[in-house]
Amino acid sequence: MSALHPAPARDAASAADEAPALYRYVLRLGDLALVLGQRLSEWVGHAPALEEDLGLANIALDLVGQARLLLAYAGEIEGRGRGEDDIAFLRTHGEYLNPTLVELPNGDFGETIVRQVLIDAFQLALYERLASSRDERLAAIAEKAVKETRYHLRYSSSWLVRLGDGTEDSHARVQRALERLWPYTVELFEADALDRDMAERGIAPSLEDMRGAWNRHIDEVLAEATLDRPAERPYTWFGKRGEHSEHLGYLLAEMQYLQRAHPGARW
Amino acid sequence: MYTQALDVHGDSGEPVDESERERRFQARVDREEKVEPKDWMPARYRATLIRQISQHAHSEIVGMLPEGNWITRAPSLLRKSILIAKVQDEGGHGAYLYSAAETLGVSRDQLIEQLLCGKAKYSSIFNYPTPTWADVGAIGWLVDGAAIMNQIPLCRCSYGPYARAMVRICREESFHQRQGFDIMMKLCAGTAEQKAMAQGALDRWWWPALMMFGPPDSASTHSSDSQRWKIKRFSNDELRQKFVDFTVPQAKFLGLTVPDPELKWNETLQRHEFGAIDWNEFERVLKGNGPCNRERLEARRRAQSQGRWVREAAMAHADKQRRRAASCAA
Amino acid sequence: MSAESNERDAPGEREWPLFEIFIRPRGGLDHKHVGSLHACDARMAIEHARDLYTRREEGVSIWAVPSASITASDPAEADALFEPARDKIYRHPTFYDIPPEVKTL
Numbered sequence: 087m088s089a090l091h092p093a094p095a096r097d098a099a100s101a102a103d104e105a106p107a108l109y110r111y112v113l114r115l116g117d118l119a120l121v122l123g124q125r126l127s128e129w130v131g132h133a134p135a136l137e138e139d140l141g142l143a144n145i146a147l148d149l150v151g152q153a154r155l156l157l158a159y160a161g162e163i164e165g166r167g168r169g170e171d172d173i174a175f176l177r178t179h180g181e182y183l184n185p186t187l188v189e190l191p192n193g194d195f196g197e198t199i200v201r202q203v204l205i206d207a208f209q210l211a212l213y214e215r216l217a218s219s220r221d222e223r224l225a226a227i228a229e230k231a232v233k234e235t236r237y238h239l240r241y242s243s244s245w246l247v248r249l250g251d252g253t254e255d256s257h258a259r260v261q262r263a264l265e266r267l268w269p270y271t272v273e274l275f276e277a278d279a280l281d282r283d284m285a286e287r288g289i290a291p292s293l294e295d296m297r298g299a300w301n302r303h304i305d306e307v308l309a310e311a312t313l314d315r316p317a318e319r320p321y322t323w324f325g326k327r328g329e330h331s332e333h334l335g336y337l338l339a340e341m342q343y344l345q346r347a348h349p350g351a352r353w
Numbered sequence: 354m355y356t357q358a359l360d361v362h363g364d365s366g367e368p369v370d371e372s373e374r375e376r377r378f379q380a381r382v383d384r385e386e387k388v389e390p391k392d393w394m395p396a397r398y399r400a401t402l403i404r405q406i407s408q409h410a411h412s413e414i415v416g417m418l419p420e421g422n423w424i425t426r427a428p429s430l431l432r433k434s435i436l437i438a439k440v441q442d443e444g445g446h447g448a449y450l451y452s453a454a455e456t457l458g459v460s461r462d463q464l465i466e467q468l469l470c471g472k473a474k475y476s477s478i479f480n481y482p483t484p485t486w487a488d489v490g491a492i493g494w495l496v497d498g499a500a501i502m503n504q505i506p507l508c509r510c511s512y513g514p515y516a517r518a519m520v521r522i523c524r525e526e527s528f529h530q531r532q533g534f535d536i537m538m539k540l541c542a543g544t545a546e547q548k549a550m551a552q553g554a555l556d557r558w559w560w561p562a563l564m565m566f567g568p569p570d571s572a573s574t575h576s577s578d579s580q581r582w583k584i585k586r587f588s589n590d591e592l593r594q595k596f597v598d599f600t601v602p603q604a605k606f607l608g609l610t611v612p613d614p615e616l617k618w619n620e621t622l623q624r625h626e627f628g629a630i631d632w633n634e635f636e637r638v639l640k641g642n643g644p645c646n647r648e649r650l651e652a653r654r655r656a657q658s659q660g661r662w663v664r665e666a667a668m669a670h671a672d673k674q675r676r677r678a679a680s681c682a683a
Numbered sequence: 684m685s686a687e688s689n690e691r692d693a694p695g696e697r698e699w700p701l702f703e704i705f706i707r708p709r710g711g712l713d714h715k716h717v718g719s720l721h722a723c724d725a726r727m728a729i730e731h732a733r734d735l736y737t738r739r740e741e742g743v744s745i746w747a748v749p750s751a752s753i754t755a756s757d758p759a760e761a762d763a764l765f766e767p768a769r770d771k772i773y774r775h776p777t778f779y780d781i782p783p784e785v786k787t788l
Contacts, residue, residue: 120430127424127433130440131417132652134660135699136448137720139417140734143441147434154430171429195663241730248723251673252666259662344428344486351544353428353486353536392758438738445735452719455701461721462698518718525739661696668697671723 104287109163110183111284112224113173114326115212116156117184120174121334122205123149124341125192134195141241145202148234155227175345179328179335186325187270189334196249196256197263202242203307204267208274209235211299215291224289243307250311261313268316273324275300382583387513390456398582402512403457405584407464410450411475413443414468415649419483420492428486435532436489442529446522453514469654471641478565480643487540487547487554493533495555495562495600501526502596503566506586515584534603541607548608555604556612563627564635566593572632597625700749702728706736707744714746722747 126146133139158170168176188205192198213235216228249256275297277285284290308315323331344353375395381388388394421440427433451461467473478496483489504526507519540551567589579585597616604611615628637643699721705714717736722728728747736742756764781788 124425127437130424130437131421131444132656134656134663135721136414136444136451137722137731137734138660138663139444140441140448141730143437143444144734144738147437147441150430150434150437154434157430174430175428195660237733244726244730248667248670249663252670253662255662256666256669340425343426348428348544348546351428351547353432353539353543389758391755441738445738448720448735449718455719460698462696514718521717664699665696667723667727668699671727674724 104283104289105163105165107280107283108221108289109160110280111290112156112160112163113181114183114185114280115224116153116160116173117182118188118205118209119149119156120153121182121184121337122188123147123153124337125188125190126198126202128192129198138195142198145238145241148231148238152227152231152234155230159223159227171345175342179330179338181328182325182330182334182338183328184325184334185270185273186323186329186331187267187274189325189331189337190267190270191333193263194259196259197267199242199245199249200260200263200267202238203246204271204274204304206235206239206242207300207303207307208271208296210239210303211296212291214299215295219290220288239303246307246313247311250308250313257312260311264308264313265316269319269321270323272318272321273326278327379581382511382581385509385511385583387516388511389513397578398584399457401579401582401584402515403454403459405579406450406454406457406515407459407467408474408476410447410454410464411468411473412479413447413450415475415479415653417443417447418649418652419479419481419645420489422483423486423489426486432536439493439529439532442525446525449518449521450515453512453518456514465657469650469657471650474639476565477635477638477643478561479649480638480646481557481561482645485550485554487537487550488557490533490536490540490551491554491558493529493531494537494603495533495558496565497526497529497533498600499562499565499596501530502592502599509583509586511583537607537609541609551607552609555609559612560630560634561638563593563597563630564632566590566596568632568635569630594624597627601625699723700751702732702747703750703753704728704732704736705746705748706732706742708741710743714744719750 123146126142126149129142130139130146133142153174154170157173161168161170161173164173187201190201210232213228213232217225217232219225219228246260249260251257275293277293281290281293285292305315323329325331325334345351374393378388378393378395378398388398417440420436420443424433424436424440427436451464454464455461464473468475483492501523504519504523508516508523510516510519537551537554540547570588570590580588601611601616613628615626617626618624619626638646641647700723701719702722702725703719704717706717707714720728720731720735722731725747729745732745732747733742737745
């Protein structure tokens with residue numbers, strides 16, 4: 087959507103009509119934050135230096151915070167009285183709509199940093215544009231999240247440069263990680279019917295727009311990190327449509343355990 | 354200033370003999386003046402502080418593990434957030450304390466090496482497992498509660514950097530105890546299974562928490578110097594008694610039973626009497642034979658060794674940047 | 684000891700240098716020393732300081748200085764450096780008894 091001509095707020099009829107699609111769209115954003123926050127929080131107490139325990143925990147905390155706001159909103163749109171925790175903990179595997187990239191195991195610090203740069207650049211492009219969404223709630227969430235994301239991207243980019251342009255060993259490790267993770271970025275920008283629908287309604291930004299911004303940042307940081315941009319390769323995962331890798335199941339089993347073991351309990 | 358470039362063995366003042374220096378030093382401490390990094394201090398004062406501050410720092414770092422273990426399984430997003438923030442704080446506290454220890458002329462890497470090879474001690478409480486979510490609540494309520502009791506007097510300790518680190522830590526610590534108690538309250542007001550989970554955690558953590566205050570006064574070797582130098586301001590038994598008196602009513606409020614059949618209120622002395630502590634267990638755990646000692650240290654060793662390539666890469670990059678800047682300037 | 688400990692003992696992992704951190708808590712106030720941390724360079728020091736010392740909104744500005752760059756006065760010279768100021772109390776406004784009728788001094 088254009089910042090110069092923000093579309094008028096939606097009327098009640100069209101809002102009801104778009105609710106199922108909006109619900110799914112918000113889940114995509116919320117589940118990205120939820121699953122990546124979960125993965126990052128696994129690092130706490132195990133990072134290469136005490137300062138990095140704090141740095142990664144900081145990003146994890148911000149992402150869980152974004153997940154709470156987005157999933158609470160999703161519950162409201164759904165209109166069945168489900169709150170942020172019901173949505174976060176009680177859906178089944180195929181109902182999670184995060185991109186597959188964020189559910190992959192952390193790997194070593196280098197792989198985690200590569201993944202983080204790819205996603206931070208994506209979230210920055212997303213939130214910068216989402217801040218002028220016709221959906222006021224999403225716009226407000228995005229406005230807050232954009233500041234956090236700028237810091238995340240600064241942190242992850244700095245680390246990618248240190249590792250890419252560090253020792254021969256660190257360079258080799260992150261180049262390998264980049265090759266391994268690159269194919270998972272395809273789904274981030276491949277628009278499907280839901281993406282197009284949301285863009286037409288002025289709710290979501292155009293993925294093409296975002297792809298341009300993302301490419302510019304990624305090329306810049308890869309160059310500074312002396313890393314080669316991998317070639318494009320054919321790809322099969324589409325977590326954003328609920329088609330996940332084997333890894334999500336384990337992550338959910340761990341995350342959902344207490345809620346499933348004590349149905350209806352309050353914590 | 355807290356510089357590593359301190360000349361900690363020399364002194365450029367007029368020649369004065371050692372016992373006169375010690376007398377003047379003690380007089381300053383008695384006047385409640387703070388000792389700062391570049392000041393002259395007795396070698397034993399320096400050694401005692403390095404030992405105490407580093408043990409405290411190690412405890413914070415190791416302490417991230419028993420609770421960190423539950424972050425991915427926290428039962429709500431709010432609890433997950435709170436737990437990440439708490440464990441992050443603990444890492445931060447470790448960092449402040451290593452910084453304070455470094456002002457005494459040791460390096461953080463040296464101290465960490467001592468921890469990882471098993472030479473340095475840390476609070477034995479973190480060698481106990483956290484098998485249930487209720488253990489996370491019990492740690493916040495009891496372990497952080499006991500820690501606060503130890504830490505508040507340290508805010509007035511004679512060594513400036515340690516006192517200042519403690520002020521910062523105590524400010525952050527009070528949320529830790531409250532969130533633990535809050536977890537326990539929700540459990541005790543919940544389902545029968547939740548309440549049983551809470552009671553089980555209290556059963557497991559009560560005695561280890563009492564042991565956190567250290568051996569009885571009669572048996573403690575380091576105490577009298579530490580008290581004279583205002584590094585330690587209250588005795589182990591005094592603090593332990595205070596902890597029991599504060600905590601027993603809290604357990605009652607929760608509707609939980611303290612696992613001590615000899616616990617009773619003494620109306621004359623206005624305090625609780627409690628049963629004998631098993632000091633053999635304390636010694637066993639302190640010596641490395643507690644349930645999780647090996648696992649905790651292994652986890653820290655793994656993090657350290659697996660992270661080595663990262664730390665070296667960061668240094669290599671910084672070196673390259675410096676060389677580039679130098680050759681641009683040339 | 685495991686093989687990992689031998690790897691740790693392997694020669695020459697250089698420690699990250701120490702930096703002293705100063706934070707300005709709010710606009711209008713001075714930067715105050717809050718402690719130290721380890722970092723490879725100034726940029727990392729700022730990031731670490733942000734995560735270590737400003738988690739509770741305690742800062743609007745951070746200064747990071749390599750510890751080795753700081754020169755400290757010697758406590759043994761404290762008397763010579765600071766004592767003479769003590770008896771020049773005429774530097775302080777409270778030394779002067781200005782009659783209350785003179786309002787703006």
